Amino acid sequence: MSSIEDHELPKANVTRVLKHALPPGTALQKNAKLAVSKASTVFINYITSLAHDAAKSNNHKTITPVDVMKAMEIAELDHLLPQLKERLQEYQTLQNEKKQRRKDKQNDSATSGTKRGLEDENGEQDDLTNEQSEPRKKAKDSDDRENNNNASVETTTTATNSNSIEPMEE
Numbered sequence: 001m002s003s004i005e006d007h008e009l010p011k012a013n014v015t016r017v018l019k020h021a022l023p024p025g026t027a028l029q030k031n032a033k034l035a036v037s038k039a040s041t042v043f044i045n046y047i048t049s050l051a052h053d054a055a056k057s058n059n060h061k062t063i064t065p066v067d068v069m070k071a072m073e074i075a076e077l078d079h080l081l082p083q084l085k086e087r088l089q090e091y092q093t094l095q096n097e098k099k100q101r102r103k104d105k106q107n108d109s110a111t112s113g114t115k116r117g118l119e120d121e122n123g124e125q126d127d128l129t130n131e132q133s134e135p136r137k138k139a140k141d142s143d144d145r146e147n148n149n150n151a152s153v154e155t156t157t158t159a160t161n162s163n164s165i166e167p168m169e170e
Contacts, residue, residue, distance in 0.1 A: 008041050047071050 014037045018028060050071035051063045058067070065088055072081055 007045065009037055009044075011037060014040065047075065050074050 011033065014033060015028075018033065018036060022028070047068065048063070048071075051067040054067040054070040054074070055061065055063045069081060069084070072078065072084065
Protein backbone atom coordinates (compact mmCIF):
# COMPACT_ATOMS: atom_id res chain seq x y z
CA MET A 1 0.00 0.00 0.00
CA SER A 2 1.24 3.50 -0.76
CA SER A 3 1.94 6.20 1.76
CA ILE A 4 0.47 9.70 1.91
CA GLU A 5 3.71 11.14 0.50
CA ASP A 6 3.05 9.28 -2.76
CA HIS A 7 -0.16 11.27 -3.26
CA GLU A 8 0.90 14.64 -1.90
CA LEU A 9 -0.15 17.77 -3.77
CA PRO A 10 2.59 19.75 -5.51
CA LYS A 11 4.09 22.29 -3.11
CA ALA A 12 3.95 25.11 -5.65
CA ASN A 13 0.19 24.61 -6.08
CA VAL A 14 -0.40 24.56 -2.33
CA THR A 15 1.67 27.74 -1.90
CA ARG A 16 -0.26 29.48 -4.69
CA VAL A 17 -3.62 28.57 -3.14
CA LEU A 18 -2.47 29.69 0.30
CA LYS A 19 -1.19 33.05 -0.99
CA HIS A 20 -4.48 33.61 -2.81
CA ALA A 21 -6.58 32.68 0.24
CA LEU A 22 -4.67 34.71 2.82
CA PRO A 23 -4.49 38.51 3.13
CA PRO A 24 -1.48 40.19 1.46
CA GLY A 25 1.63 40.31 3.59
CA THR A 26 0.79 37.20 5.61
CA ALA A 27 3.88 35.10 6.23
CA LEU A 28 3.77 31.32 6.22
CA GLN A 29 6.25 29.03 7.87
CA LYS A 30 7.52 26.06 5.92
CA ASN A 31 5.89 23.70 8.44
CA ALA A 32 2.52 25.43 7.95
CA LYS A 33 2.68 24.84 4.19
CA LEU A 34 3.60 21.20 4.82
CA ALA A 35 0.72 20.77 7.27
CA VAL A 36 -1.78 22.28 4.83
CA SER A 37 -0.41 20.10 2.03
CA LYS A 38 -0.79 16.91 4.06
CA ALA A 39 -4.24 17.92 5.35
CA SER A 40 -5.36 18.69 1.79
CA THR A 41 -4.12 15.34 0.58
CA VAL A 42 -5.94 13.51 3.38
CA PHE A 43 -9.14 15.47 2.70
CA ILE A 44 -9.02 14.75 -1.04
CA ASN A 45 -8.38 11.05 -0.41
CA TYR A 46 -11.25 10.90 2.07
CA ILE A 47 -13.75 12.64 -0.21
CA THR A 48 -12.58 10.51 -3.15
CA SER A 49 -13.10 7.35 -1.11
CA LEU A 50 -16.62 8.45 -0.14
CA ALA A 51 -17.39 9.42 -3.75
CA HIS A 52 -16.13 6.04 -4.94
CA ASP A 53 -18.47 4.33 -2.48
CA ALA A 54 -21.36 6.48 -3.73
CA ALA A 55 -20.54 5.60 -7.35
CA LYS A 56 -20.28 1.92 -6.47
CA SER A 57 -23.68 2.01 -4.74
CA ASN A 58 -25.15 3.41 -7.99
CA ASN A 59 -23.54 0.53 -9.93
CA HIS A 60 -21.09 2.58 -11.96
CA LYS A 61 -17.32 2.75 -11.94
CA THR A 62 -16.76 6.38 -12.86
CA ILE A 63 -16.98 9.02 -10.13
CA THR A 64 -19.25 11.85 -11.27
CA PRO A 65 -19.88 15.30 -9.79
CA VAL A 66 -23.10 13.91 -8.31
CA ASP A 67 -21.06 11.29 -6.44
CA VAL A 68 -18.75 13.99 -5.08
CA MET A 69 -21.76 16.02 -3.90
CA LYS A 70 -23.10 12.91 -2.18
CA ALA A 71 -19.69 12.37 -0.55
CA MET A 72 -19.75 15.93 0.77
CA GLU A 73 -23.18 15.25 2.31
CA ILE A 74 -21.94 12.01 3.90
CA ALA A 75 -18.94 13.88 5.34
CA GLU A 76 -21.43 16.40 6.79
CA LEU A 77 -20.01 19.24 4.70
CA ASP A 78 -23.43 20.29 3.37
CA HIS A 79 -22.65 23.94 4.03
CA LEU A 80 -19.99 23.83 1.28
CA LEU A 81 -22.30 22.39 -1.39
CA PRO A 82 -23.77 25.68 -2.72
CA GLN A 83 -20.30 27.13 -3.33
CA LEU A 84 -19.07 23.83 -4.79
CA LYS A 85 -22.03 23.65 -7.18
CA GLU A 86 -21.44 27.26 -8.24
CA ARG A 87 -17.74 26.63 -8.94
CA LEU A 88 -18.58 23.45 -10.84
CA GLN A 89 -21.06 25.35 -13.01
CA GLU A 90 -18.46 28.05 -13.71
CA TYR A 91 -15.90 25.41 -14.66
CA GLN A 92 -18.32 23.60 -16.98
CA THR A 93 -19.28 26.89 -18.64
CA LEU A 94 -15.61 27.74 -19.22
CA GLN A 95 -14.94 24.30 -20.69
CA ASN A 96 -17.95 24.56 -23.02
CA GLU A 97 -16.82 28.01 -24.18
CA LYS A 98 -13.30 26.72 -24.89
CA LYS A 99 -14.72 23.76 -26.78
CA GLN A 100 -16.96 26.05 -28.84
CA ARG A 101 -14.05 28.40 -29.63
CA ARG A 102 -11.95 25.45 -30.82
CA LYS A 103 -14.83 24.21 -32.94
CA ASP A 104 -15.40 27.70 -34.41
CA LYS A 105 -11.68 28.05 -35.10
CA GLN A 106 -11.61 24.70 -36.90
CA ASN A 107 -14.67 25.65 -38.95
CA ASP A 108 -13.13 29.04 -39.82
CA SER A 109 -9.84 27.48 -40.90
CA ALA A 110 -11.67 24.81 -42.92
CA THR A 111 -13.84 27.33 -44.75
CA SER A 112 -11.09 29.90 -45.32
CA GLY A 113 -8.70 27.32 -46.75
CA THR A 114 -5.93 27.90 -44.23
CA LYS A 115 -3.76 25.22 -42.81
CA ARG A 116 -2.48 25.38 -39.25
CA GLY A 117 1.22 25.47 -38.66
CA LEU A 118 2.26 27.19 -41.90
CA GLU A 119 3.68 30.53 -40.87
CA ASP A 120 6.11 32.76 -42.68
CA GLU A 121 9.01 34.54 -41.01
CA ASN A 122 6.69 37.38 -39.85
CA GLY A 123 4.50 34.91 -37.94
CA GLU A 124 1.62 35.31 -40.38
CA GLN A 125 -0.27 32.27 -41.49
CA ASP A 126 -0.11 31.30 -45.17
CA ASP A 127 -3.31 30.38 -46.99
CA LEU A 128 -3.53 27.24 -49.08
CA THR A 129 -4.46 27.92 -52.65
CA ASN A 130 -7.11 25.91 -54.46
CA GLU A 131 -4.33 24.19 -56.41
CA GLN A 132 -2.70 22.95 -53.20
CA SER A 133 -5.92 21.63 -51.71
CA GLU A 134 -7.18 20.13 -54.99
CA PRO A 135 -5.29 16.78 -54.68
CA ARG A 136 -6.94 16.16 -51.29
CA LYS A 137 -10.39 16.92 -52.72
CA LYS A 138 -9.77 14.58 -55.67
CA ALA A 139 -8.66 11.78 -53.36
CA LYS A 140 -11.74 12.29 -51.17
CA ASP A 141 -14.02 12.37 -54.24
CA SER A 142 -12.41 9.15 -55.47
CA ASP A 143 -12.99 7.48 -52.09
CA ASP A 144 -16.58 8.73 -52.01
CA ARG A 145 -17.27 7.36 -55.50
CA GLU A 146 -15.76 4.02 -54.54
CA ASN A 147 -17.93 3.82 -51.42
CA ASN A 148 -21.02 4.84 -53.38
CA ASN A 149 -20.46 2.10 -55.96
CA ASN A 150 -20.93 -0.46 -53.21
CA ALA A 151 -24.24 1.12 -52.14
CA SER A 152 -27.66 0.69 -53.74
CA VAL A 153 -28.59 2.42 -57.01
CA GLU A 154 -30.86 4.88 -55.23
CA THR A 155 -28.12 5.90 -52.79
CA THR A 156 -25.59 6.24 -55.60
CA THR A 157 -27.93 8.49 -57.58
CA THR A 158 -28.50 10.88 -54.68
CA ALA A 159 -24.82 10.88 -53.73
CA THR A 160 -23.62 11.81 -57.22
CA ASN A 161 -26.14 14.65 -57.46
CA SER A 162 -24.45 16.32 -54.49
CA ASN A 163 -21.51 18.46 -55.61
CA SER A 164 -20.60 20.04 -52.27
CA ILE A 165 -17.89 18.69 -50.02
CA GLU A 166 -18.33 19.32 -46.33
CA PRO A 167 -15.37 19.36 -43.93
CA MET A 168 -14.90 16.22 -41.89
CA GLU A 169 -15.68 16.52 -38.19
CA GLU A 170 -13.49 14.87 -35.62
